[in-house]
Amino acid sequence: MDLHGAFHVYDTTLRDGAQQEGLNLSVADKLNIARQLDGLGVGYIEGGWPGANPKDTEFFRRAAEELDLQHARLAAFGATRRAGVAAADDPLVAALRDSGASVVTLVAKSHDRHVELALRTTLEENLAMVRDTVSHLVAEGQTVFLDAEHFFDGYRANRPYALEVLRTAYEAGAEVAALCDTNGGMLPTWVGDVVGDVVSSTGGRVGIHCHNDTGCAVANSLAAVDAGATHVQGTINGYGERTGNADLISVVANLELKLDRRVLPQGLLAEATRIAHAVAEVTNVPPASRQPYVGTSAFAHKAGLHASAIKVDPNLYQHMDPAGVGNDMRLLVSDMAGRASIELKGRELGFDLSGDRDLVTRITERVKVLESRGYTFEAADASFELLLVEEVEGHRPSYVDVESWRVITETQAGPGAEALSEATVKLTAAGVRYVVTGEGNGPVNALDQALRQAIGQAYPEVAKLELIDYKVRILDQGHGTDAITRVLIETSDGESSWWTVGVGHNVVEASWEALLDAVTFGLRRHHR
Numbered sequence: 155m156d157l158h159g160a161f162h163v164y165d166t167t168l169r170d171g172a173q174q175e176g177l178n179l180s181v182a183d184k185l186n187i188a189r190q191l192d193g194l195g196v197g198y199i200e201g202g203w204p205g206a207n208p209k210d211t212e213f214f215r216r217a218a219e220e221l222d223l224q225h226a227r228l229a230a231f232g233a234t235r236r237a238g239v240a241a242a243d244d245p246l247v248a249a250l251r252d253s254g255a256s257v258v259t260l261v262a263k264s265h266d267r268h269v270e271l272a273l274r275t276t277l278e279e280n281l282a283m284v285r286d287t288v289s290h291l292v293a294e295g296q297t298v299f300l301d302a303e304h305f306f307d308g309y310r311a312n313r314p315y316a317l318e319v320l321r322t323a324y325e326a327g328a329e330v331a332a333l334c335d336t337n338g339g340m341l342p343t344w345v346g347d348v349v350g351d352v353v354s355s356t357g358g359r360v361g362i363h364c365h366n367d368t369g370c371a372v373a374n375s376l377a378a379v380d381a382g383a384t385h386v387q388g389t390i391n392g393y394g395e396r397t398g399n400a401d402l403i404s405v406v407a408n409l410e411l412k413l414d415r416r417v418l419p420q421g422l423l424a425e426a427t428r429i430a431h432a433v434a435e436v437t438n439v440p441p442a443s444r445q446p447y448v449g450t451s452a453f454a455h456k457a458g459l460h461a462s463a464i465k466v467d468p469n470l471y472q473h474m475d476p477a478g479v480g481n482d483m484r485l486l487v488s489d490m491a492g493r494a495s496i497e498l499k500g501r502e503l504g505f506d507l508s509g510d511r512d513l514v515t516r517i518t519e520r521v522k523v524l525e526s527r528g529y530t531f532e533a534a535d536a537s538f539e540l541l542l543v544e545e546v547e548g549h550r551p552s553y554v555d556v557e558s559w560r561v562i563t564e565t566q567a568g569p570g571a572e573a574l575s576e577a578t579v580k581l582t583a584a585g586v587r588y589v590v591t592g593e594g595n596g597p598v599n600a601l602d603q604a605l606r607q608a609i610g611q612a613y614p615e616v617a618k619l620e621l622i623d624y625k626v627r628i629l630d631q632g633h634g635t636d637a638i639t640r641v642l643i644e645t646s647d648g649e650s651s652w653w654t655v656g657v658g659h660n661v662v663e664a665s666w667e668a669l670l671d672a673v674t675f676g677l678r679r680h681h682r
């Protein structure tokens with residue numbers, strides 16, 4: 155498939171995505187993301203604006219040396235020459251020319267008001283800026299795309315001029331004119347009408363670049379493609395200025411899976427979930443669980459009625475097979491579960507509960523009662539698994555017999571003195587009684603230390619377990635310090651992680667319950 159011919163999938167995560175508030179990428183981050191994007195099979199990776207800042211200039215230098223792209227071409231982004239300056243003499247145009255990128259995407263004004271107010275030049279000079287810059291770079295051997303900024307607003311204000319900017323670019327050698335909904339205010343039918351007119355009026359290749367200010371960036375991009383655009387821009391996870399750009403994975407998945415258009419190399423869409431999450435790791439922006447296609451909740455089912463139909467055929471409550479984008483179906487257990495949810499969750503965890511209606515009913519009812527007391531099993535799979543094992547095997551998995559625990563917090567007198575907690579745990583493990591004291595900077599930390607030191611003497615594998623996240627939620631607000639507290643704990647053994655839950659009037663008591671579940675689950679996993 156000729157990715158650069160039939161249809162352009164153009165990623166701007168490293169340029170417009172990096173314009174998102176709170177997102178800051180180093181050169182190494184950008185190189186890492188570029189490799190991920192190439193793994194997804196996009197046709198173009200816009201790497202940034204060389205010449206605008208040292209980091210982007212450095213990115214293009216290192217990309218030329220270090221990136222071995224299999225699918226994508228690297229694009230350098232920049233603006234048309236300044237008014238009144240020859241393109242060859244404009245330092246920012248020179249930086250694009252010398253970037254080593256084979257493609258340059260030039261942002262140009264196409265809205266008459268912007269030309270006059272922002273550029274403070276004449277409409278004629280703006281056309282000359284477009285013409286000179288495109289032809290200069292084409293003459294230097296680069297492929298040039300034009301990003302027509304504020305195109306849709308400009309088209310409404312002065313259609314002949316907006317079209318004239320595009321025609322000028324095409325005549326100077328631009329291969330694509332991407333129509334930008336820069337302020338993100340468009341709706342799909344409006345975009346479709348304008349793109350259709352541009353395609354028939356200019357005969358040039360049209361692209362689309364949408365922002366998400368109306369929540370329609372993906373829909374607007376699809377409307378543009380439907381109307382004849384053959385170049386679509388977007389970003390991974392929809393990063394971008396303000397409310398972001400079109401989420402490129404949603405756009406591409408819709409094109410491939412719903413509209414039957416091949417826009418990525420065969421098989422690579424199945425990498426989408428992994429890549430979206432890998433990019434989120436680099437950007438350090440937590441991935442949105444409800445993100446279409448690739449979110450962890452995208453194929454998660456909570457309602458009992460859904461699960462009972464899914465038991466017959468998952469497609470009854472799913473718009474597609476999650477494997478198509480590398481995602482997984484998940485069953486959530488909560489007070490909204492019915493027997494089918496429990497049965498399916500059991501299957502997911504390796505238990506066949508299908509033949510025992512009473513058992514499934516008992517587990518379902520127990521979950522509902524516990525959830526009414528504040529437990530949440532959809533967020534604590536490991537605690538649910540222990541409950542399941544207890545019901546199936548008739549006893550709760552246990553490696554220790556806890557006799558007692560206590561914790562005190564002490565503050566020494568004097569300026570700057572910090573509170574220190576000390577916990578004592580008494581338990582029997584593998585037939586031996588242990589009395590162990592642990593210290594920590596808080597009561598839960600001290601308890602965690604004491605518990606793991608005590609168990610660790612009988613089961614050294616506990617040393618691998620690490621508490622990696624801890625969440626506390628007060629459940630019945632209004633009761634002040636008498637409220638019920640729910641604690642969720644995430645624990646890792648270095649290979650995977652799991653969540654456990656504890657509930658109590660006392661935050662330390664709730665934490666202890668979640669800690670004990672966490673260690674029990676870890677040991678059970680190790681011994682299996």
Ligand SMILES: CC(=O)SCCNC(=O)CCNC(=O)[C@H](O)C(C)(C)COP(=O)(O)OP(=O)(O)OC[C@H]1O[C@@H](n2cnc3c(N)ncnc32)[C@H](O)[C@@H]1OP(=O)(O)O
Pocket residue numbers: 203205206207233234235236237261262263272273274283303336395
């Ligand atoms: C719609 C978009 O998101 S486009 C991408 C925008 N991205 C960025 O702005 C990030 C990178 N930008 C930068 O680092 C800086 O703004 C630079 C290096 C490009 C320019 O910095 P400065 O020279 O300090 O100018 P400043 O940012 O204040 O203003 C932009 C200048 O570019 C001009 N300009 C804006 N759009 C264009 C254009 N399409 N073609 C040519 N010139 C343009 C403006 O008129 C202004 O000119 P002036 O300095 O004569 O007033």
Ligand SMILES: CC(=O)C(=O)O
Pocket residue numbers: 170261301302303304334335336337363365
């Ligand atoms: C070019 C660009 O990012 C925009 O117009 O939104």
